[in-house]
Amino acid sequence: MSEKLPRIIGRTEELEELRSRAQQAGIVGFDTESNGFYAYHERLCLLQLQVEQSTFLVDPQAFAEPEGLQPLLHLLADPRIVKISHGAEFDVLALKRELATSLRGLFDTMRTASLLKEPGLSLDKLVLRHFGVRLDKSYQRFDWGRRPLPPKALEYAARDVQYLLPLHQLLGRGLEEKKLISRATIEFAKVERMTPKPRVFDPTGYRRLRGWAQLDGPSREALGRLFFVREEIARRADVAPFRVLNTETLLRLAQLRPATPRELAATHGLPGWLLPRYEAQLLAALARTIA
16 A cells, blocks of 8 residues: 555665665565566566555666665664565575575564464455455566566556555454464564575476376386476576476377477477477487387
8 A cells, every 4th residue: 555656776775765764664564576487597586665655666687786785685684674574485585595685573474364364365365355455466477587577567566565564463463362472473483594495306206297107118218308308408598497398298298209300390389499499409308218
């Protein structure tokens, strides 16, 4: 519930002003957006903060050096400033992994709603139930790594933090009434202590794909090789693996096992950008399969 359009921040001086306002208020709403649905190497693409009636959108890509974000990092790590976040696990892990900072002073509205046994825990359900507002979720799968970000996407990102402060007040009263503040504090501290784990590729993961059990021996071997090649391509191209080859296409290739460029090109489900760069790699993997 902002009084004006969100303010996009891309300079250190602006972050200093934001930090000063947050210190005066003592409480902020906080959220992040990433491009994990599109990129192999997931990155933080946008950080949203709500300070009283003002919404700030911080674009980390606008900062040439990580040092330029220091005022924001100090704000997030300051336990004296309460951070209202909904389902903060991802935010905590991303901040530690990419910016080497912690999120302290957390109040997680999703964990609070769970303690209070709310019938729905998602932010849109809580906002609809308590404020009668239906949040637009059409940008949930948006590629936040794009630049420039379209106005509608920025509006969506802003709305995700604009109800966190009133939601904190409402749920906070519920914790007091049910004498659950101590328990909630313990839950919030658990989230703050979470640590990111490195991404590890499991070369046997193809055996857990739906449809693997129905394949014959040669098709299973082909699937295993394709699964490995997909991971290599995704890493090199910085694309989410399923955007290289989804499960349906993996299974189709494993069963058909095309042996020529023409046969490979005729296989349904291959993205247009794949073959010009990786045709030989895919065919080589299929050629080593038992006949």
